[in-house]
Amino acid sequence: MDRPQQPFTKAQEFRSFLFLSVVMAPVLAVIVVSGYGFLVWMYQLLAGPPVR
Structure with a gap:
């Protein structure tokens, strides 16, 4: 039932x-x-644009 696993070939x-x-x-x-850009965009949407 349990066959030993064959090692991967170099091609694989x-x-x-x-x-x-x-x-x-x-x-x-x-x-x-x-994802990082989306998080920054969402943060700026909620907190407002960066202030100089």
Whole structure:
């Protein structure tokens, strides 16, 4: 019933690395930056624009 897990091949590891570095890293960076911008925008909407 419980089969031992097969180790990943070099090709599978390389595809995983490419997916993480080419797709996921930029997507996460965009999400973090846009989330921060949204938080700043909401804060300024409620608290008013920055004062000189």
